[in-house]
Amino acid sequence: MPTLELNGHSYQVDEDGFLEDPSIWNEEVAKDFATTEGVSELTEEHWKMINYLRNYYLQFGIAPMIRKLCKETGFPLNKVYELFPSGPAKGACKLAGLPKPTGCV
Amino acid sequence: MADHTSGSNEKAKAVVEAFPKKLNRQALLSFASCVHCGMCNDSCHYYLATGDPKMTPAYKADQVRKLFKYHVDWLGRLAPAWVGGKTFTDDAQLEELKDVVFGTCTMCRRCTISCPFGVDHALMMRMTRGMLSAQGVAPEGVKVVSNDQWQTGNQMGVSQEDYLETLAWLQDELRNEVGDPKAEIPIDKAGVNIVFVVNPREIKYAPMSLLAAAKIFYAAGEDWTMPSVGWDNTNFGLFSGDDKLGAHMGNLAYDQAIKLGVKKMVVSECGHGFRATKWEAPNWAGRDLPFPIESFLETMVEYVNTGRIMLDPSANRKPVTYHDPCNLGRSAGITEEPRFLLKRACMDYREMTPNRQENYCCTGGGGAMSMSEYSSRRLQVAKVKADQIKATGAACVATACHNCVDGLTDLIKHYKINIPVKNVCEYVADALVLRRAAHVTEEMPAELRGRSVLVIDDDPDVVTYLTTLLQDHGLKTFTARNAAEGIKVARRERPDMITLDISMPGRSGIEVFTWLRSEPEMTGIPVCIVTGAIDFRQLMYHRNVPPPDGYIEKPVKADLLLMTVRRILEIKLHKASPVGVS
Numbered sequence: 001m002p003t004l005e006l007n008g009h010s011y012q013v014d015e016d017g018f019l020e021d022p023s024i025w026n027e028e029v030a031k032d033f034a035t036t037e038g039v040s041e042l043t044e045e046h047w048k049m050i051n052y053l054r055n056y057y058l059q060f061g062i063a064p065m066i067r068k069l070c071k072e073t074g075f076p077l078n079k080v081y082e083l084f085p086s087g088p089a090k091g092a093c094k095l096a097g098l099p100k101p102t103g104c105v
Numbered sequence: 106m107a108d109h110t111s112g113s114n115e116k117a118k119a120v121v122e123a124f125p126k127k128l129n130r131q132a133l134l135s136f137a138s139c140v141h142c143g144m145c146n147d148s149c150h151y152y153l154a155t156g157d158p159k160m161t162p163a164y165k166a167d168q169v170r171k172l173f174k175y176h177v178d179w180l181g182r183l184a185p186a187w188v189g190g191k192t193f194t195d196d197a198q199l200e201e202l203k204d205v206v207f208g209t210c211t212m213c214r215r216c217t218i219s220c221p222f223g224v225d226h227a228l229m230m231r232m233t234r235g236m237l238s239a240q241g242v243a244p245e246g247v248k249v250v251s252n253d254q255w256q257t258g259n260q261m262g263v264s265q266e267d268y269l270e271t272l273a274w275l276q277d278e279l280r281n282e283v284g285d286p287k288a289e290i291p292i293d294k295a296g297v298n299i300v301f302v303v304n305p306r307e308i309k310y311a312p313m314s315l316l317a318a319a320k321i322f323y324a325a326g327e328d329w330t331m332p333s334v335g336w337d338n339t340n341f342g343l344f345s346g347d348d349k350l351g352a353h354m355g356n357l358a359y360d361q362a363i364k365l366g367v368k369k370m371v372v373s374e375c376g377h378g379f380r381a382t383k384w385e386a387p388n389w390a391g392r393d394l395p396f397p398i399e400s401f402l403e404t405m406v407e408y409v410n411t412g413r414i415m416l417d418p419s420a421n422r423k424p425v426t427y428h429d430p431c432n433l434g435r436s437a438g439i440t441e442e443p444r445f446l447l448k449r450a451c452m453d454y455r456e457m458t459p460n461r462q463e464n465y466c467c468t469g470g471g472g473a474m475s476m477s478e479y480s481s482r483r484l485q486v487a488k489v490k491a492d493q494i495k496a497t498g499a500a501c502v503a504t505a506c507h508n509c510v511d512g513l514t515d516l517i518k519h520y521k522i523n524i525p526v527k528n529v530c531e532y533v534a535d536a537l538v539l540r541r542a543a544h545v546t547e548e549m550p551a552e553l554r555g556r557s558v559l560v561i562d563d564d565p566d567v568v569t570y571l572t573t574l575l576q577d578h579g580l581k582t583f584t585a586r587n588a589a590e591g592i593k594v595a596r597r598e599r600p601d602m603i604t605l606d607i608s609m610p611g612r613s614g615i616e617v618f619t620w621l622r623s624e625p626e627m628t629g630i631p632v633c634i635v636t637g638a639i640d641f642r643q644l645m646y647h648r649n650v651p652p653p654d655g656y657i658e659k660p661v662k663a664d665l666l667l668m669t670v671r672r673i674l675e676i677k678l679h680k681a682s683p684v685g686v687s
Binding site: 002014015016018062065066067068070071077086087088089090100101102103104105 | 246306518
C-alpha cells in the first residue's frame with residue numbers, strides 16, 4: 001500500500017491516491033490533498049462542496065450524483081469544474097476522503 | 106510459475122476443465138500459430154515503456170498458451186515439456202495469471218495488427234479473464250462494476266429516479282443554453298428516429314458530453330429519445346470475459362429500443378460501448394436486431410453533410426489533436442468521422458503520430474481504469490502515450506471515448522502536460538451555429554456598414570457570390586483574382602478585413618497569408634480563409650505566424666459567412682485585440 005507524504009503528514013492511499021481508510025479524514029486531509037489536485041487555496045465554496053460530499057458519503061456509503069451535488073450546493077455545473085479542475089469524481093471526492101469511485105473513471 | 110502454494114486447487118481444476126470448452130476457431134488460431142517471431146514486441150506500450158521481456162505480448166500470451174500446449178496440442182499431450190506445456194495445479198497460480206491478463210494488457214489489440222498470423226492477443230486475454238472471473242479471481246473493481254451492471258442495469262449503480270432527475274436537470278440546462286423553453290430531452294418517446302444510449306459516467310459525474318449531444322440533436326431538429334431503461338451502452342462483459350453479462354447488457358438496450366419502435370440506435374462516444382453494443386453483444390445474445398446501430402460520430406457527420414447543423418470553427422481556436430480510441434479505430438474502423446468533425450469544428454487540427462489503427466492505447470483500456478491495484482504500473486507505461494501527446498504540440502485533446510478521456514486525463518496529470526481532454530461532440534457543440542443566432546446576422550449593425558472587405562479568390566463565381574452577399578449587407582468590397590493582385594490591393598486599400606482562398610494558380614493563398622502576417626502594416630488586418638480544401642489548413646499552422654481569424658469551407662453558406670465576417674469586424678472594432686490571439 002503506497003504512502004503519500006504531504007505537508008509533513010503521511011497518508012496510506014490506494015494506487016490512485018485516494019485515502020485508504022476514509023474514516024481517518026479530517027479537514028487537514030482536505031488541505032493536504034488540495035495541492036495534488038490543482039487547488040491552490042480552499043475557499044468557503046470548496047468547503048461547501050467537500051462537506052456535502054463527506055456527509056453524503058457517511059450517510060449512503062457512495063459518492064453522490066453530480067446532479068445532487070449541484071442541486072444541494074447550488075453550484076452550476078461549470079462551477080464544479082472551476083473549483084476542482086480534476087473534476088468531481090477524481091478531484092473533489094479525493095479531497096473529501098471518499099474512496100475512488102467505481103467504474104471506468 | 107508459482108513459487109508459493111495456496112494449499113487449494115479447486116479453482117485451478119475448474120479453470121483447466123473450462124479451458125477446452127472455450128476454444129473457438131479464432132482462439133485456436135491464436136494459440137496454435139504464434140512462432141515467437143517478436144514482431145509484436147514494439148507494438149505494446151507495456152514493453153516499450155519498460156523494456157521488460159515479460160511485458161511482450163507473446164510472453165504474456167504464453168502464460169495461458171501453456172495450457173493449450175499441455176491439454177490440446179497433439180505433441181504437447183505426448184511430451185508437454187518438449188513444447189512448453191504446463192497445467193495449473195494450485196489456486197495461487199491463478200492469482201499470478203490474474204496479474205498478467207488484467208494487469209499487463211489493456212486489450213487494445215495493437216499487437217494484433219503487427220502479427221503476420223493475425224494472432225489476437227486481446228481475444229486470448231479476454232477468454233482467460235472469463236475463466237478466472239467465473240472462479241471469482243478478478244480485480245475487485247471489475248467485480249463491483251460487473252455486479253452493478255447485473256443488479257442495476259448500469260455500471261455505476263445509478264437508480265432509475267436519479268437517472269430521470271438528472272435528465273430533467275440537463276433539459277433545463279439545455280433550455281438555458283439554447284434560449285428555447287421548448288428544447289427537450291425526451292424520454293421513452295415511441296416511434297422516433299433515434300434512441301440514444303450513453304455511458305453512465307455521463308449521467309453520474311460528467312454530463313457535459315450528454316448536454317453537448319442534446320444541443321446537437323436540438324440544432325439538427327432530430328426526433329430522438331433517451332430510453333428510461335437499458336440506457337447504459339457500456340458492457341463489462343467485454344472486459345471480464347463474461348459472455349452472459351455481455352448478453353444481458355445488450356439485451357437491456359435492444360429490448361427497450363424494440364419496445365419503443367425506434368428506427369436506429371445511436372451510441373454516445375464510448376469506444377468499448379460502441380464495439381460491444383454494435384459488434385459483440387448481438388453475438389453474445391444470439392439475436393438479429395431489427396434496427397441499425399451507429400456511433401454518434403457517424404450521426405454528426407451526416408448532420409454536417411446534409412446541412413442540418415452548421416459549424417463555426419473559430420469557437421475552438423486552440424490547436425487540438427485527436428486520440429483514436431482502440432475500440433473505435435482498431436476494432437470498429439471509425440477513424441475518419443472524428444477527423445472530419447474536428448477539422449470543421451476547430452481552427453487548428455493536428456494529427457497525432459502514429460494514428461488511426463496504429464495509435465497507442467490511452468493506457469486505461471480493457472477496464473484498467475476500474476482496477477486501482479494496477480494504477481501505478483498503468484501510469485508508468487503511459488510514458489509512451491505522454492510523449493506522443495506532447496509531440497503534437499496541441500493545447501487540447503479530443504477523443505471519442507469516455508474511458509480514454511479519463512485515462513488520458515490521468516496520465517496528462519501524472520506527466521504534467523497540463524492540457525484538457527474532451528469528447529469530440531463537445532467541440533462540435535461549442536462550434537454550433539444555432540439558426541436563430543445566424544438569422545440575427547442578416548441585419549448588419551450600423552457601425553459595421555460601410556466597412557470594407559477584400560475578397561481574394563481565383564474563381565469568378567465565388568468572387569461574385571461573396572461580394573454580392575457582402576454588399577447586400579451594407580459592406581464595401583474590393584476584389585483580387587490572384588495572389589499578386591491580392592497583395593497589391595491590400596497594400597493600396599488597407600481593407601478592414603480579407604477573405605482569402607488557398608488554392609490559386611501561381612502563388613498560393615498560403616503565401617499571401619504568410620505575407621499579411623509578417624508585413625508590419627498588414628498585421629492588423631484580420632483574415633478569414635475561404636477554401637474548398639479543408640485539409641490544406643495544416644500548412645498554415647506550421648508557419649509560426651498567428652492563425653487566421655476565421656475559416657470557412659466551400660461551398661460557402663450565406664449565414665455562416667455573414668456571421669463570421671460580422672464577428673471578425675466586431676472584434677476588430679471593439680476589442681482591438683491582437684489579431685489571431687485567442
